[in-house]
Amino acid sequence: MLIPKGQAIHEHLSTSFTHIEQLVEGLRKKRFSGYCHLSFWEYDGIAFFHEGQIVNAQEKIGMQGTQVQTGDLAIAHFLEKAREKDGNISVYQLAATTVATLMAAMNVTSKYESLSTDLTSLDRLIALLQKEHLTGYIEILLEQEAGIANLFFANGGLIEILLASPDDMIIGESTTIGELNRLCQEVGAVFNVYQTTDIAGQAQEGSQTKAVSPQMIKLFEAILARLESATNALLKEGGFQAIFKTILPQIADTYPFLDPFIGDFRYVNGALSFEGNTPAQEFVTGMCEAINATIKTLLQSIPRHLFLAQLSRHLESVATEYADLVDQWQFEMRLPEIFRDYTFLQDTENDAEAIQKGLEVRKVLNLQGIGFSEIDAESILKEFYRVMALIVENHTELEGKTIAYAQLKKSREYQQYQTAIAFLQQLGLASLKTYHDRLAFWINLYNFLVIDAVLKSGIKTSVQDVKSFFMKASYRLGDYVFSLDDIEHGILRNNQCKPYSGLQQFQATDPRRQFCLAPLDARIHCCMTCAAQSAPPLAIYTPQGLDEQLDRAVTRYLLNGGMRFERTTQELWLSRTFYWYRKDFENGGRTFLDVVLQALRNHDIGRELQASRAKLTVRFMDYDWKLNGK
Incomplete structure (x- = not known):
């Protein structure tokens, strides 16, 4: 995407003599809208500002700018890169509406x-x-x-x-x-x-005059209450209020409604009241700035990894209860420290680091020689499905929850599997005629590529032991190579961004976009086995009767570790998968809770949950990445 040049404020400043923190702070105070352009050899970065806040960034890395990323990680890397010497930085002003359009x-x-x-x-x-x-x-x-x-x-x-x-x-x-x-x-x-x-x-276009809604007040009340709770648990009672009260006067010149002497805004004992007539846009921007400044101050006293991981857990219920507002007002971008899951983010940062370094991380696992062969696509697929079924039958336990990796590696079935995946190099993907043909194939391919990568990587305890595991493990199919991330986020999720990333899996010119599956079927998240204890059980999915198989997969996952119900507290604990991919489940006006209740409708637990729905509190379990077998 191109960026308009805008009005030059500074041009060609040397990063050797420019302090990026001071520059950003100056732009914040001026409520600047526009962008900073940072350039080095084989690097171009753009940081976008909207009324003084950095709202996004775009990076192009490499000789041809072929590696592109956006979002929070791009912002963090832009600021880190700007601290290096021998770069150039320019600042251009744009209208706030132009930034919003971009x-x-x-x-x-x-x-x-x-x-x-x-x-x-x-x-x-x-x-x-x-x-x-x-x-x-x-x-x-x-x-x-x-x-x-x-x-x-x-x-x-x-x-x-x-x-x-x-x-x-x-x-x-x-x-x-x-x-x-x-x-x-x-x-x-x-x-x-x-x-x-x-x-x-x-x-936001109409928010300059739009009043602050009661729901927005409740959203910020919930954010502040959870921030206060997390802070006081790590510091001392009253620690949050002491810091928050020092922050408000510091930014009241820019956002007068936060001035404690005016009295429009009050937050005491977990309750927020607001009686002013500040427009919604200004209210949201000012509140986010106050919260970000408070967190920045708190991190001077509390270890970052300890505080933010705990804080993001406190915000889970807010992200789900106020999902529409969180999405509409881009709170994941405005409050990046708290509206993301640090369990997931750790892997994302590892992947981003590999991209930034320009590493070729793919490890193609099916390049075995097969000589000249005229085997047709139907025969290739038939053998692939036959061997997969044998592996599930002979080398799994507890209905697919546990995989006997050591036994499988020495087995005849695994040798046959190597031959089957070698022939996938000759598979023309156009031979997958129907949507169900394609959906079943890609789910199975993902699951067995995970297993193959575990064995060939020598993993004993967790896939997290291999950096960028889901970027590296790949198969060649016909003319193209697909990694686990390509299959999940590119193909099966119809080229959606990975959670907490602004970057689509396949860029505009990637020929693999032709294979993306539309519409996205969120039930896949209860089928994809990523070699973890918390993952769904392994099963084979076939094009015939696939809808029924996917329904059974959701039910099976929920009844076998994907949920638990605490009756005394009326807390429904779901797999973290439902939190990470909640937007996938919420397509078509449904919520992920609708999906859960629908899947359990014929079971006693489902009927009990439906009767208690109005009282339920939804929570999310930690994801256990320990290997699902030995």
Whole structure:
């Protein structure tokens, strides 16, 4: 995605003489909207500011900028990189509404792909998107190395047109439809259309005059109460209030409603009251700044890993109870320290570190030679399913919960499996004709690739012992290589971002996007066995009767370790999988609790939970990553 250049505030400052913390603090005080552009050899980073807050970042790493990431990890790495010497940093101002548009455009799904000028024209495409009221953008890939262009839309209105040369694929200059039409006709082009999935930008457009809702007051009351509870448990009673009261006057010049002498805002004994007429946007921004400043001060006295891990657990119920507001107002981005799960984040950071270092982390496990063979796709799949079934039958216990890894490694079935996966190199994925053909195949492939990687990596205690395990373990299928992350987040989750990451698994030009499965079926999360004690049991899934198999998988997982019910406290404890992927389960207006109750409707525990639903408190269990076998 291209960024408009904007008005230059500072250009080409040397990072050797620029203190990034001071620069960021100065921009915060000025409530700056725009971006900082950081450049090094083989690195370009953009940090976006909205009214003084860093709200996102985008990084391109490598000679061609082929490695791209966004989100919290990109922000952290941008700030770390800015402390290094011999880089350049520039600051450009944009309208706050432009920043909001760019942020929305960073969270998109594909609408149309690879439309060439042989099939349509730019004018016709724009007319179509205006009729469809697109909010998103067109990416134009000009042929003959003539550069790229982006056209940004909001509710069908064309609001920005940018063009970049091949030498600068980040910052775009304003241009006209006439100039783009001329270039497209002269050199040819390919159009990709992306539609935003983020409604926060739309919500914020009207929030300058929108009043603060009672639900928003309750949300911040819940956040502060849990922050106070976590703080006092690690410091002393009253420790949170003592620090919070010193923070409010420090930022009251920028956000007057927080001035304790005015009395619009009060937080005492876990209760928040607000009687002012501050617009919702200003209220949310000011409250988030106060909370972030409080956390920053607290981390000077409390070990970071201890405090944030505990705090994020306290916020789980808030994230689920106020899910719509959390998503609408981008609280995972505004309050990055607390609205994320540090158990999951540890692996994400490991993966990001590997990406940042430009490491080739894939380890393709099925490159055995098979010589010349004319075996057809049907025979390849038939043998693959046959051997998998034998492994489940002969080398698992407790209905698939435990895998006899040492026994399997020495078995004849494992040798047959090696032959079967070698032939997958010849499998044309187009031979998977139906949605159920594809869904069953990819679930099975994921599960058995995990098992194969455990054995070939020599893992004895946990897959977490191998850094970036889910990025490394891969199979070749036809012309393409797929890692475990590619299969899960790219194929099975229809190219959704990994939790707590703003980066889609497959980028716009990745040919593997053609294999993504739509619609996303959240039941997969109760089928995918990641070699952990807390994972669902191993089973074989077949295209015939797949719907019924997936329903049974959800029920089986819940009744065999995926949940527990504390009757005395009316607490329903669910697998952490339901928390990490709650947005997947909530497609179609359902909640993950709806999914659980539906799966258990024919069981006594399900009927009991349904009768107690109004009183239930949903909690999430720790995820046990110990190996699910020996």
